[in-house]
Amino acid sequence: MRIFDPHIHMTSRTTDDYRRMAAAGVRAVVEPAFWLGQPRTNPGSFADYFDSLLGWEPYRAGLFGIRHHATIALNPKEANDPRCRPVLDLLPRYLDKDGVVAVGEIGYDSMTPEEDDAFARQLALAIEHDLPALVHTPHRDKARGTRRTLDVAAESGIPPGRVLVDHLNELTVEIVKESGCWMGFSIYPETKMSPPRMVEILRRHGPERVLVNSAADWGHSDPLLTLETARAMLDAGFDADDVDRVMWSNPVEFFGQSGRLDLSGADQPEPAFQGSSILRGGS
Ligand SMILES: [Zn+2]
Numbered sequence: 001m002r003i004f005d006p007h008i009h010m011t012s013r014t015t016d017d018y019r020r021m022a023a024a025g026v027r028a029v030v031e032p033a034f035w036l037g038q039p040r041t042n043p044g045s046f047a048d049y050f051d052s053l054l055g056w057e058p059y060r061a062g063l064f065g066i067r068h069h070a071t072i073a074l075n076p077k078e079a080n081d082p083r084c085r086p087v088l089d090l091l092p093r094y095l096d097k098d099g100v101v102a103v104g105e106i107g108y109d110s111m112t113p114e115e116d117d118a119f120a121r122q123l124a125l126a127i128e129h130d131l132p133a134l135v136h137t138p139h140r141d142k143a144r145g146t147r148r149t150l151d152v153a154a155e156s157g158i159p160p161g162r163v164l165v166d167h168l169n170e171l172t173v174e175i176v177k178e179s180g181c182w183m184g185f186s187i188y189p190e191t192k193m194s195p196p197r198m199v200e201i202l203r204r205h206g207p208e209r210v211l212v213n214s215a216a217d218w219g220h221s222d223p224l225l226t227l228e229t230a231r232a233m234l235d236a237g238f239d240a241d242d243v244d245r246v247m248w249s250n251p252v253e254f255f256g257q258s259g260r261l262d263l264s265g266a267d268q269p270e271p272a273f274q275g276s277s278i279l280r281g282g283s
Pocket residue numbers: 007009032034105215
């Protein structure tokens with residue numbers, strides 16, 4: 001089984017996670033730019049983070065045979081902080097770089113006017129740079145937030161087939177499906193979406209335009225929940241082609257629209273990490 005985790009924050013994960021992911025069949029990941037827990041206080045802090053997403057993290061992933069790409073944006077949470085907003089002026093320079101396969105994550109956290117503005121400006125950047133958009137939906141008031149997300153995306157003029165609306169659940173899947181946007185589901189260990197609930201959604205709505213991710217970050221999360229969901233699909237009677245479509249072909253098709261997805265050798269992970277000293281620890 002080959003797995004593409006289209007939303008995971010590897011910056012917050014250990015080298016041991018990479019090792020376990022590679023062993024579980026994860027061959028490619030997309031890491032969306034997000035907040036760091038500790039609030040950033042200036043745009044330079046974003047620049048270092050973006051450089052890390054495009055340099056250090058792909059290198060670290062590569063040691064385990066995992067292809068790493070990123071999406072770049074001012075995240076919805078920090079869009080509310082006047083110290084962070086100037087990063088919007090830095091984005092065009094990053095959006096032209098190899099390894100950037102979408103603008104994201106953008107969208108709403110608390111649905112403030114500042115978030116409205118940052119969201120609209122970054123959808124315009126996606127169009128300008130010919131990139132798809134990865135859109136986060138709020139964890140509170142999700143139905144209203146998702147409706148507003150779809151309205152703002154439609155107003156921007158970006159084609160729905162170039163928008164991935166993420167963190168969906170049973171309440172929001174239908175309207176996103178009707179919109180023509182792609183549907184992302186984040187599988188969590190305890191709260192929100194679980195593998196059995198995901199299987200039920202796939203049974204009802206089918207695998208078309210559906211992506212499944214672990215959204216693993218600094219919180220209670222698990223980078224192997226993609227594999228667990230794939231197994232739950234097989235147990236429920238989905239065939240290997242359906243699983244491959246959701247876990248591999250769909251993310252390849254969506255992010256492939258950037259023209260920058262490089263999956264060369266992703267099916268033959270080289271155990272290079274065994275010979276590498278850089279991640280063995282020490283200083
Ligand atoms: Zn995220």
